[in-house]
Amino acid sequence: MAAQEVKYTRPPWDEYFMDLAHSVSKRATCDRGRSGCVIVRDKQILVTGYVGSPRGLSHCDDVGHFFKKVIHEDGSVTQHCVRTVHAEQNAITQAARRGIGLDKATLYCRMTPCRTCAMLIINCGIERVVCEKKYHAANESEEMFKEAGVQLNYFSEDILKYDNQKL
Numbered sequence: 001m002a003a004q005e006v007k008y009t010r011p012p013w014d015e016y017f018m019d020l021a022h023s024v025s026k027r028a029t030c031d032r033g034r035s036g037c038v039i040v041r042d043k044q045i046l047v048t049g050y051v052g053s054p055r056g057l058s059h060c061d062d063v064g065h066f067f068k069k070v071i072h073e074d075g076s077v078t079q080h081c082v083r084t085v086h087a088e089q090n091a092i093t094q095a096a097r098r099g100i101g102l103d104k105a106t107l108y109c110r111m112t113p114c115r116t117c118a119m120l121i122i123n124c125g126i127e128r129v130v131c132e133k134k135y136h137a138a139n140e141s142e143e144m145f146k147e148a149g150v151q152l153n154y155f156s157e158d159i160l161k162y163d164n165q166k167l
Helices: 013-025 087-098 115-124 139-148
Strands: 036-041 044-050 067-071 077-081 106-111 128-135 151-154
Touching: 013 036, 013 044, 013 087, 013 106, 013 128, 036 087, 044 087, 087 106, 087 115, 115 139, 139 151
Parallel strands: 106 128, 128 151
Antiparallel strands: 036 044, 036 106, 067 077
């Protein structure tokens, strides 16, 4: 009896680029947020970025995290590693270094970009953001994207949390 041939199905574009963002994240140098980012336009990769320390500075994986506590208006306290640059920020700065405009591009990332990344994304002219999951503090970014007309899509409504995020 002959084996039945299984027809190969190519992944949709969003899935393809998100898979690439996962591959990029393997270069990240902070184990709390091994995240990657891919920015594309017209189905072509423009630039990538991953979580890592600024050029020439020590990495979390080598010297440990550099935590800062943040006290929020509601009294809750979170801690964040501030040794590294976010994947979205690194992708945007790589584009700047290479002279690549990001107007009308789509950005793929692991979770909702933070408030600072959202502001950079808006100012770059990126028109669409695709996230694998939601960030626990996504509300401000979601509101800014909505107000600025940046389309925001999620693969999952699950919230991604870091270990030891909330104190």
